[in-house]
Amino acid sequence: MNLNELLASSRIKNAKEVMEKAFRSYLTYRQKSLEKIDAEKLKKELRKIKEISLSNLDELKKKAIENFKSQGIKVFEAKDSEEARKILLKIIPENEKIVKSKSNVIEEIQLKKFLEKRNKIIETDCGDFLVEICGESSTHPVTPALHIPIEKMVEKIEEKFKVKLEKSPEKIIAWVKEYLRKEILTSKIGLTGANAISSDGAIFILENEGNISLVSKLVEKHIIVAGIEKIVPSMQDAIRVCQALAIWGTGTSLPSYINIISSPSKTADIQKEIVYGAHGPKEVFLVLVDNGRSKVIKNDLSEILYCINCGSCLYFCPIYRQIFDNYGYDYFGGIGIAKTAFINDLKKAFERGLYYCTTCRSCKVNCPLEIDTAEIIKKLREISVNEKIETESNKKMIENIREYGNPFGKVEEGKIPKELYCC
Numbered sequence: 001m002n003l004n005e006l007l008a009s010s011r012i013k014n015a016k017e018v019m020e021k022a023f024r025s026y027l028t029y030r031q032k033s034l035e036k037i038d039a040e041k042l043k044k045e046l047r048k049i050k051e052i053s054l055s056n057l058d059e060l061k062k063k064a065i066e067n068f069k070s071q072g073i074k075v076f077e078a079k080d081s082e083e084a085r086k087i088l089l090k091i092i093p094e095n096e097k098i099v100k101s102k103s104n105v106i107e108e109i110q111l112k113k114f115l116e117k118r119n120k121i122i123e124t125d126c127g128d129f130l131v132e133i134c135g136e137s138s139t140h141p142v143t144p145a146l147h148i149p150i151e152k153m154v155e156k157i158e159e160k161f162k163v164k165l166e167k168s169p170e171k172i173i174a175w176v177k178e179y180l181r182k183e184i185l186t187s188k189i190g191l192t193g194a195n196a197i198s199s200d201g202a203i204f205i206l207e208n209e210g211n212i213s214l215v216s217k218l219v220e221k222h223i224i225v226a227g228i229e230k231i232v233p234s235m236q237d238a239i240r241v242c243q244a245l246a247i248w249g250t251g252t253s254l255p256s257y258i259n260i261i262s263s264p265s266k267t268a269d270i271q272k273e274i275v276y277g278a279h280g281p282k283e284v285f286l287v288l289v290d291n292g293r294s295k296v297i298k299n300d301l302s303e304i305l306y307c308i309n310c311g312s313c314l315y316f317c318p319i320y321r322q323i324f325d326n327y328g329y330d331y332f333g334g335i336g337i338a339k340t341a342f343i344n345d346l347k348k349a350f351e352r353g354l355y356y357c358t359t360c361r362s363c364k365v366n367c368p369l370e371i372d373t374a375e376i377i378k379k380l381r382e383i384s385v386n387e388k389i390e391t392e393s394n395k396k397m398i399e400n401i402r403e404y405g406n407p408f409g410k411v412e413e414g415k416i417p418k419e420l421y422c423c
């Protein structure tokens, strides 16, 4: 689909309409939450936490793994998507139903595509569930069903489940809850991501819906997949990340729930003998995924990994607000492009919008970590030009500079050049 067709598509038109409403309410909520705290102080603290974490990542990872192992959590390390999938396909028994919560890293390693051949997977995040029912794909990391009209949601649910539903968010969610509750109660495997991992041995998963609490506690095996950049030194640091995620992610001061997991469920109530799997999971697995992240650090671009994936920058990005998930790959917007360059490769980043960024820096102003995505994009463009991955306009401008000493080509006095290469 070319750009004009894309912009004229009903999917993009719907997304734009809903985005306006979502943006206004997000801003109002976020403003109220920010008024309650010293936002500048929190931002500084967050940057410091990430700076320290990423410059000591190997050491912190080692400490975290030792702590988790001593607490009964089984830890695996995966260098790339393929290795992560291999590990997970071994841990997850064939034909077993899996209840899953929202996780970007699970999308990133494309696990679902492989699991679907042998397991039934149930998305338990309301947004992800609705996206799937509607045969759609996510447009936002925090609110994935943002672009889907309510009429379509009702139509698809009625068609698939032979029920009658009112077109009201409350009624839809009540039906989704009832449907998913049955699935969760009859599943033995819970699959989630993580928002922060403290090297002192705790995994933080935050949520507003309550599905993660159920998926991580009502199953026998809880499997957590997370990128290595989620590791921070202490639990206090992890709490800071959770607080920022709530404020910049959804606009609320705090998430409804923060799940802190440090071991499988256990009791020593009978003669002080530890028995695992008391009320919660008997086994907890943690798969730590690298998948290009070490390369980011080696390339001196650690700032990319400061990202906590709150999605705040997307609301303010002039490109994302026009084409949504078509700007980025598994991760959206300028920062998504930067991640794609390492998780996938520069060619994929180029195809998905390496040259779309206007370098306006609205993202930086609205990022809790003040990540200078525009600067990162400029560096990546430099690398891509050196690797001969560039746009036709770029090539032409360079040719013009060589031939005419300016990027526009032959310029006649008093006349505007034929091609300005600005868009």
Ligand code: SF4
Pocket: 248, 306, 307, 308, 309, 310, 311, 312, 313, 314, 335, 363, 366, 367, 368, 369, 370, 371
């Ligand atoms: S770049 Fe900043 S604002 Fe954007 S998702 Fe990452 S942390 Fe959030």
